[in-house]
Amino acid sequence: MTLSSAAPVGTAAVSTQLREPSTRDEIYVAGQWRQGSGAVIESVDPATGDVFATLHSATPGDVGTAVEGGLAAAAQSKWADQLPHERAAVLYRIGNAIDAHATEISALQTRNTGKTLTETRALASSAAATFRYIAAALETMEDEITPARGNYLSMSIHEPIGVIGAITPWNSPIASEAQKVAPALAAGNAVVSKPPVWAPWISLYLARLCDEAGLPRGLFSVLPGPGRTVGDALARHPKIGKITFTGGTSTGRTLGHVAADKIIPVTLELGGKSPTVVFADADMDQALAGVLYGIFSSSGQSCIAGSRVFIERAVYSEFVDRLVSAANELRVGPGTDPGTQVAPLITHSHRDHVASMVDEARSEGAVVLAGGYAPGGDLADGAYYRPTILAGLSNSARICQEEVFGPVAVVLPFEDEDDLVRQANDSVFGLAAGIWTGDYRKAWRTARRIDAGTVWINTYKQFSISTPFSGTKESGLGTEKGRDGIRSYMRQKSIYLDLSGQPIPWSR
Ligand code: NAD
Numbered sequence: 001m002t003l004s005s006a007a008p009v010g011t012a013a014v015s016t017q018l019r020e021p022s023t024r025d026e027i028y029v030a031g032q033w034r035q036g037s038g039a040v041i042e043s044v045d046p047a048t049g050d051v052f053a054t055l056h057s058a059t060p061g062d063v064g065t066a067v068e069g070g071l072a073a074a075a076q077s078k079w080a081d082q083l084p085h086e087r088a089a090v091l092y093r094i095g096n097a098i099d100a101h102a103t104e105i106s107a108l109q110t111r112n113t114g115k116t117l118t119e120t121r122a123l124a125s126s127a128a129a130t131f132r133y134i135a136a137a138l139e140t141m142e143d144e145i146t147p148a149r150g151n152y153l154s155m156s157i158h159e160p161i162g163v164i165g166a167i168t169p170w171n172s173p174i175a176s177e178a179q180k181v182a183p184a185l186a187a188g189n190a191v192v193s194k195p196p197v198w199a200p201w202i203s204l205y206l207a208r209l210c211d212e213a214g215l216p217r218g219l220f221s222v223l224p225g226p227g228r229t230v231g232d233a234l235a236r237h238p239k240i241g242k243i244t245f246t247g248g249t250s251t252g253r254t255l256g257h258v259a260a261d262k263i264i265p266v267t268l269e270l271g272g273k274s275p276t277v278v279f280a281d282a283d284m285d286q287a288l289a290g291v292l293y294g295i296f297s298s299s300g301q302s303c304i305a306g307s308r309v310f311i312e313r314a315v316y317s318e319f320v321d322r323l324v325s326a327a328n329e330l331r332v333g334p335g336t337d338p339g340t341q342v343a344p345l346i347t348h349s350h351r352d353h354v355a356s357m358v359d360e361a362r363s364e365g366a367v368v369l370a371g372g373y374a375p376g377g378d379l380a381d382g383a384y385y386r387p388t389i390l391a392g393l394s395n396s397a398r399i400c401q402e403e404v405f406g407p408v409a410v411v412l413p414f415e416d417e418d419d420l421v422r423q424a425n426d427s428v429f430g431l432a433a434g435i436w437t438g439d440y441r442k443a444w445r446t447a448r449r450i451d452a453g454t455v456w457i458n459t460y461k462q463f464s465i466s467t468p469f470s471g472t473k474e475s476g477l478g479t480e481k482g483r484d485g486i487r488s489y490m491r492q493k494s495i496y497l498d499l500s501g502q503p504i505p506w507s508r
Helices: 060-077 084-100 102-113 117-140 175-186 201-212 227-236 249-262 284-300 313-329 348-363 417-425 440-449
Strands: 027-029 032-034 040-044 051-056 144-146 152-160 163-167 190-194 220-222 240-246 266-269 275-278 308-312 367-370 388-391 408-414 432-436 454-457 490-498
Touching: 027 060, 027 201, 060 163, 060 190, 060 220, 060 227, 084 102, 084 117, 084 175, 084 201, 102 117, 102 201, 117 175, 163 175, 163 227, 175 190, 175 201, 175 240, 190 227, 201 220, 227 240, 227 249, 240 249, 249 266, 275 284, 275 417, 284 313, 284 408, 284 432, 308 313, 308 417, 313 367, 313 388, 313 408, 348 388, 348 408, 408 417, 417 440, 432 440, 440 454
Parallel strands: 163 190, 163 240, 190 220, 240 266, 275 308, 275 432, 308 408, 388 408, 432 454
Antiparallel strands: 027 032, 027 220, 040 051, 144 152, 152 490, 367 388
């Protein structure tokens, strides 16, 4: 399907035929829907343990087809030469298509990842908003005429890179993809996406919505499959001009090496072990609600989970007592139940990994104040784990230094601001932090002193697509979101245009 330059913007342009998100056994390679020839992925509903779909994955051989197909589609549709408002019109329609199908997207995503419907609905809305924001940013992006030092016009312009390899994790499908795919397409590139084995369906559905919205076929391929084969082949393909990755720090490090070998740009959004700080002068009700949400929403499977809770000594006992009571009252259940606060984890094996980290912390002397076990009864078949609070450890314990990616918080006392900053920054990560205090000067000082890409003050886990997101230290490299997000998928070029009409004097 090619892009009509006068394509209208709005839901009216989106067909409503595509009602049900498909779990057809098909991958999307260079504009063709077809069965993959790789190993079969079994998708299991984490709430029940039942297999609900199977998918033949892509193979490394599909990578070349997708990359060449992306280049051909870009050339044929003149995607990079479309005027910004023309590309933006397609992006608006993709955003509107996501919104129009948000209920179905949310239901499928809850089935695939276990997340609550409230959360998956929010992820769909966020993805739709990302496409629309990026479209608006694209329409208003400007190149620069730079101050000249001679009789010429000097300009700094931006051009697409070519084909982008986008590799994403399982914890927030559609939102993570949108964060990469929207700006990469906006910039005039083709995109080959490698979604995670545990959650491939929504990425494939996004490709169907892109088709519906009039994105030239072949410009966006989706190759679900194992990271070590398909992901690796994608990153290493000689015609991939940029790698954009969200996932764990060790995978990010591997991809950083690949990018270095190829001398191509890379964006890495990686893991975290974020401190949440409760000062004695905080509004305790507000802090309690924020700390609970920060660690236990998404069942703790969030890069920015506030997993190290630092509490000022003067209120430590009181706050921990309240936190433990509140954690014990959290409702664990299936994501489809509107009353559920803590849904199952992504898979049973991931739940077992979380449980093993808690067991190891126990053997290192952790006191389990809440949770620390998988619930039985009606929930026995699902990948559930009770919200867990550990105490009695120092910040150097393994569970305080390594990401658990589950509903596990460690509570740690601190004496004063200096002690807090020292402990909070004693981590290889630097993704996010939360500060709860009634003193805005203290909040400002602490926010400036903590190593983190994002700091929330008296709130947590709030996001705006217009606000840049990045990690420091081993939490990442490069920035996503914000107006400059599109630029990160472009290369800069300088052009000097003579205005004199005279030969350069030297040659005379
Ligand atoms: P992961 O690193 O195991 O996998 C992420 C993606 O990389 C998957 O698609 C996987 O198949 C692929 N992959 C794995 N090995 C690869 C290789 N050698 N070459 C190419 N691709 C490869 O991470 P995960 O378990 O899927 O996700 C959880 C992690 O993601 C956590 O560490 C979390 O903190 C992080 N995360 C970070 C952010 C952020 O914005 N900073 C957001 C969400 C998740």
